[in-house]
Amino acid sequence: MTDYARPELLAESDWLQAHLSDPNLRVVDCESFDSYRRGHLPGAVGLHVNPYIKDRANPIHVMPPDQFADLMGELGISNDTLVVCYDGNNSLTATRFWWCLLYYGHTNAKVLNGGWYKWIHESRPFELGQGKPVPRGSFQPRLDESCLCTLDYLKERYDKSDAVVLDVRSIDEYTGENDRGNKRAGHIPGAVHLEWLNFITSDARRVFKPADELRLMLAQAGVTPEKEVLIH
Numbered sequence: 001m002t003d004y005a006r007p008e009l010l011a012e013s014d015w016l017q018a019h020l021s022d023p024n025l026r027v028v029d030c031e032s033f034d035s036y037r038r039g040h041l042p043g044a045v046g047l048h049v050n051p052y053i054k055d056r057a058n059p060i061h062v063m064p065p066d067q068f069a070d071l072m073g074e075l076g077i078s079n080d081t082l083v084v085c086y087d088g089n090n091s092l093t094a095t096r097f098w099w100c101l102l103y104y105g106h107t108n109a110k111v112l113n114g115g116w117y118k119w120i121h122e123s124r125p126f127e128l129g130q131g132k133p134v135p136r137g138s139f140q141p142r143l144d145e146s147c148l149c150t151l152d153y154l155k156e157r158y159d160k161s162d163a164v165v166l167d168v169r170s171i172d173e174y175t176g177e178n179d180r181g182n183k184r185a186g187h188i189p190g191a192v193h194l195e196w197l198n199f200i201t202s203d204a205r206r207v208f209k210p211a212d213e214l215r216l217m218l219a220q221a222g223v224t225p226e227k228e229v230l231i232h
Helices: 013-019 033-038 065-074 092-103 115-121 151-157 171-175 211-220
Strands: 025-029 082-086 109-112 163-167 228-231
Touching: 082 092, 082 115, 092 109, 109 115, 151 228
Parallel strands: 025 082, 082 109, 163 228
Antiparallel strands: none
């Protein structure tokens, strides 16, 4: 963990099990609610909404502030709550949830390294069913627009020498073989490709790869510290 630039953004299973009873901690299961009911971490809350936290009226975009504040309240999350999020899909929706929190100004959040896979692999406790109700939280969104790359900003920066566009979709989406229902297929000119799964180990733990391995992989793709990285 110490080799990561920001190790505090990850929670390890030993630490989390020791802190599950902390009164200011909220663990969020970022799977579908059906998956949550089939098994979840002790005391975790589940999502009654799309795990990608999309705008209900326009699901292309992230939830607007009012919807997000209402969801956080439902999950028992206030502005001072420490949030640990996890999933059973290689941290795909957990990191999305973490980013949404960051976008709305909540920096006191971590992703459980390895998520559900590692937790169960280590024979740690879990619960079944809907879970107990939690007291409603009071969340005031504080928009941090620096976390989001708009289309206009991308069009200004994508071909600059001090920027790199990192495409983390599947290889079929990158090459255009799979259009995912979009009007156009392919990738942004000059974008480099590293599918998001390349950042996760393929063993039973499904944790983030070691920092030195990630740095080498990114450097080989042209993603280096001096460049602004535009990810999609």
